[in-house]
Amino acid sequence: MEHETLAILMFPTMVLLLLLGFQVSLSLIVCGVGYGLALYGDRIGILMFNVVQDTATSFVLTAVAPFILMGCILERCGVAERLFSAMDVLIGRLPAGIALASMAMAAMIAATTGIVGAVEVMIGMMAIPVMQRLRYPHDLIAGTICAGGSLGTMIPPSLVLIVYSSVANLSVGKLFAAALLPGAIMVGLFMLYIAARGVAMQRDVPATPRDPLSVGEAFRVVATGLLPAIFLVVAVLGAILFGIASPTEAASLGCVGAVVLAFFYGTMELKLIRDALANTLKLTSMILLIVVGGSLFSSVFRSLGGNDLVAALVGEAGLSDAGLILLLLAIVFVAGFILEWVSVLLICLPLFVPLIEAQEIDPIWFAMLVFVVLQSSYLTPPMAPSIFYLRGIAPAEISTRQMYLGVLPFILCQLLVLALLMLFPALATWAPSVMVTGFE
Numbered sequence: 001m002e003h004e005t006l007a008i009l010m011f012p013t014m015v016l017l018l019l020l021g022f023q024v025s026l027s028l029i030v031c032g033v034g035y036g037l038a039l040y041g042d043r044i045g046i047l048m049f050n051v052v053q054d055t056a057t058s059f060v061l062t063a064v065a066p067f068i069l070m071g072c073i074l075e076r077c078g079v080a081e082r083l084f085s086a087m088d089v090l091i092g093r094l095p096a097g098i099a100l101a102s103m104a105m106a107a108m109i110a111a112t113t114g115i116v117g118a119v120e121v122m123i124g125m126m127a128i129p130v131m132q133r134l135r136y137p138h139d140l141i142a143g144t145i146c147a148g149g150s151l152g153t154m155i156p157p158s159l160v161l162i163v164y165s166s167v168a169n170l171s172v173g174k175l176f177a178a179a180l181l182p183g184a185i186m187v188g189l190f191m192l193y194i195a196a197r198g199v200a201m202q203r204d205v206p207a208t209p210r211d212p213l214s215v216g217e218a219f220r221v222v223a224t225g226l227l228p229a230i231f232l233v234v235a236v237l238g239a240i241l242f243g244i245a246s247p248t249e250a251a252s253l254g255c256v257g258a259v260v261l262a263f264f265y266g267t268m269e270l271k272l273i274r275d276a277l278a279n280t281l282k283l284t285s286m287i288l289l290i291v292v293g294g295s296l297f298s299s300v301f302r303s304l305g306g307n308d309l310v311a312a313l314v315g316e317a318g319l320s321d322a323g324l325i326l327l328l329l330a331i332v333f334v335a336g337f338i339l340e341w342v343s344v345l346l347i348c349l350p351l352f353v354p355l356i357e358a359q360e361i362d363p364i365w366f367a368m369l370v371f372v373v374l375q376s377s378y379l380t381p382p383m384a385p386s387i388f389y390l391r392g393i394a395p396a397e398i399s400t401r402q403m404y405l406g407v408l409p410f411i412l413c414q415l416l417v418l419a420l421l422m423l424f425p426a427l428a429t430w431a432p433s434v435m436v437t438g439f440e
Contacts, residue, residue, distance in 0.1 A: 045361020
């Protein structure tokens with residue numbers, strides 16, 4: 001019982017360290033080492049070495065660095081500006097056309113970078129000045145940018161999916177395939193709301209005024225801005241979904257494609273490569289250090305009997321499958337308020353996976369539910385990370401209250417997607433069953 005008490009104390013200790021201002025990775029490592037000493041003594045060093053070695057040699061996690069590098073190169077090579085121009089040509093004349101173009105671009109950028117936060121910053125810096133100049137309501141501006149940024153959680157090749165597959169021992173290709181339909185439905189609902197808002201408030205949300213383009217000029221803008229990005233996404237995801245390449249190989253192919261795009265756009269220069277490599281090193285180190293800390297934390301928690309204690313508590317509660325799923329999703333939602341997504345996965349999944357396996361719940365379907373809840377947590381006030389990102393780039397006249405109001409309709413859209421997934425699990429399970437042929 002003494003060990004189980006220590007396991008219970010690990011979580012409040014970690015929260016206390018976070019409240020004191022410690023970094024997430026350091027908080028996890030300190031908890032893991034501190035409570036591990038009570039169990040292993042000086043042998044805790046061996047456990048730490050094994051955790052670091054397992055992380056460094058993880059086949060799935062080798063895809064993290066090239067995917068980040070691909071996103072960093074694309075972020076700086078001008079693809080976002082050209083995508084924005086292409087989307088503006090295609091749908092910018094509609095009511096709320098700039099907001100619609102921003103959301104469509106968010107989906108494309110999310111599919112090429114997979115980096116949560118980077119999508120929101122890129123879109124916001126381009127679209128906010130334009131929407132303000134056209135007198136868009138501030139809540140619509142804030143909601144569109146925040147919701148668009150949240151798509152980096154759901155749309156493959158999301159880093160969230162890659163880390164999830166590593167922790168839960170699932171196929172990356174299956175998770176990518178499973179996320180396609182829910183991600184498309186979510187984007188569709190977001191754009192449907194924006195379009196309805198534009199029609200209802202047509203006087204306040206005008207169509208984009210601009211000089212008419214010739215057919216040839218419009219074709220050039222769309223061809224150079226949209227088609228290369230689509231080709232890159234199809235090449236990278238198609239290689240993974242159909243078992244042609246492993247995630248790491250496909251990500252490396254994406255890096256080559258990003259470099260080719262940079263040459264094609266005439267933006268390739270030494271500073272771009274240097275900045276992209278520096279950001280890749282920083283982000284990869286941050287993610288993998290959190291992976292090490294989370295793995296150490298969960299390993300010690302498991303060794304102290306924490307998993308058995310959780311399983312016993314759930315068993316005594318007598319929860320149905322639906323009740324168990326709702327409980328686990330509620331834990332993910334609350335954890336998403338105070339922790340980064342990677343920390344949530346590393347702390348929660350080692351507890352959740354044995355429980356859903358015992359109940360014979362489809363792990364791919366459950367993963368999609370987790371992703372939608374994580375994405376909702378990313379948007380939900382008052383601790384919404386999306387609001388913090390937007391506050392850093394938005395002008396002062398867009399108030400925090402307007403940001404909170406702006407994200408609420410998009411949260412409702414996410415909850416609708418969650419409900420559809422619960423009612424129709426095939427939305428998550430059908431695509432993996434027909435698309436993934438390799439790298440199980």
